[in-house]
Amino acid sequence: MSATARYVFAVARGLRAEDLTGTAGLHGAPLRVVEQGGLSAVVCDVDLAEFGEQPLIDNLEDLTWVERTARTHNEVVWRVAGCATCAPLRLVTVCSDDDSVRAKVDALRADLDEVLDRVEGRQEWSLKVLVPRRPAEELATAPSTMSGTDYLRRKREAAEQRRGQGEDAARAAHELDEVARAHAVASRRLAPQDPRLSGRSEAMVLNAAYLVQADAHEPFRTAVLTASERHRDVSVELDGPWPPYSFAVLG
Amino acid sequence: MTVTASTETTVSTGASQVSLVDLLDRLLGTGVVLAGDVVISLAGVDLVEIRLNALLTSVRADMARPGRRTP
Amino acid sequence: MTNDAHARLRQHLDTDPDSVARELFKLVLTIIELVRQLMEAQALRRVDEGDLSDEQVDALGLGLLRLEEAMDELKSRYGLTTADLNLDLGPLGTLLSDSF
Numbered sequence: 001m002s003a004t005a006r007y008v009f010a011v012a013r014g015l016r017a018e019d020l021t022g023t024a025g026l027h028g029a030p031l032r033v034v035e036q037g038g039l040s041a042v043v044c045d046v047d048l049a050e051f052g053e054q055p056l057i058d059n060l061e062d063l064t065w066v067e068r069t070a071r072t073h074n075e076v077v078w079r080v081a082g083c084a085t086c087a088p089l090r091l092v093t094v095c096s097d098d099d100s101v102r103a104k105v106d107a108l109r110a111d112l113d114e115v116l117d118r119v120e121g122r123q124e125w126s127l128k129v130l131v132p133r134r135p136a137e138e139l140a141t142a143p144s145t146m147s148g149t150d151y152l153r154r155k156r157e158a159a160e161q162r163r164g165q166g167e168d169a170a171r172a173a174h175e176l177d178e179v180a181r182a183h184a185v186a187s188r189r190l191a192p193q194d195p196r197l198s199g200r201s202e203a204m205v206l207n208a209a210y211l212v213q214a215d216a217h218e219p220f221r222t223a224v225l226t227a228s229e230r231h232r233d234v235s236v237e238l239d240g241p242w243p244p245y246s247f248a249v250l251g
Numbered sequence: 252m253t254v255t256a257s258t259e260t261t262v263s264t265g266a267s268q269v270s271l272v273d274l275l276d277r278l279l280g281t282g283v284v285l286a287g288d289v290v291i292s293l294a295g296v297d298l299v300e301i302r303l304n305a306l307l308t309s310v311r312a313d314m315a316r317p318g319r320r321t322p
Numbered sequence: 323m324t325n326d327a328h329a330r331l332r333q334h335l336d337t338d339p340d341s342v343a344r345e346l347f348k349l350v351l352t353i354i355e356l357v358r359q360l361m362e363a364q365a366l367r368r369v370d371e372g373d374l375s376d377e378q379v380d381a382l383g384l385g386l387l388r389l390e391e392a393m394d395e396l397k398s399r400y401g402l403t404t405a406d407l408n409l410d411l412g413p414l415g416t417l418l419s420d421s422f
Contacts, residue, residue: 070274071267078266091278126273148383149376155386156366190276197272207276242269245277289349291335293342301349 081243125240173206209246
């Protein structure tokens, strides 16, 4: 009874349909490949009651729904990127039917070719630099005998110390970013992550993505880890290699 | 005086090991933000929505008003 | 093709009859802490502007000191740390501690 549409996960070059066996789409729907001009769009059927324009507005405000969808989306993209040159799409790209998918691929052909050329033989690394927050200064000795002026002076000193720490952390982040960029063909800064989503209480001073050539993964990793040894007052998180999400910005 | 914390350097691979927030960063595009709204529900029933962003904005505007002095 | 799926994700505070009082209290305490930190930051700015008398500076400081003491008492009574409250605020809390 309900109408279906096509959810598009990624567009790939050099993908064979059999590469996708064993991986399912959303709600277990089978993955299909829609070919157009030598490119392969990886799709699955979805229900418009869930993925239509109006239902999406509500669903995209629901973190549980977003998480479920994002995880499946990522599994599919991961699989595709493992078998072919892959331009991953952002969450929720929906077309009405196969012809509509083909039309989109045609319309975005130039961009798609550019992205696929850019990411071919390359993968993404994620680098994050975090600074532990200073614990709130406690009103240590004899708070009731402290003058208001002294209290404010202590607060200002604490604020200045925090500022200094922030500057040190920014310097560390800058150096690590430079080291990473020296071993990458492209890089992109992302916004620091919302602590409620990351579950981390530390301040994030760097959230960046790097596009690294296949034969440069080891040197990249080693260089960044070595550099992080010189900055032991910050936390460094290096993750990868991943499909090149951050370098497939389309439209 | 420098405060030092141990450096944690972690490297991970595999689709399922990517954190949700990293996925959202990439799959949802420019900087995912929790809107600062809290929906309070009781016994599974949504009752009240609090817009914390709006609260913060109005408090800051008030605080920033210049020239307020007690006579 | 690219959908600007810019989600405004909302947090759910799911309570039940046994937890609702504590959860609401935690939320209220979080907002009070927010306001306290804002007041502290503003006070420091006003003092830096240099147009307050010594008595005013001292009175400001004393008021804020009492406020912090009161907050500490409330937090300890309910077994909450500042870290507990910061996480609830997320980006707002971050905004706050970065601002001063």
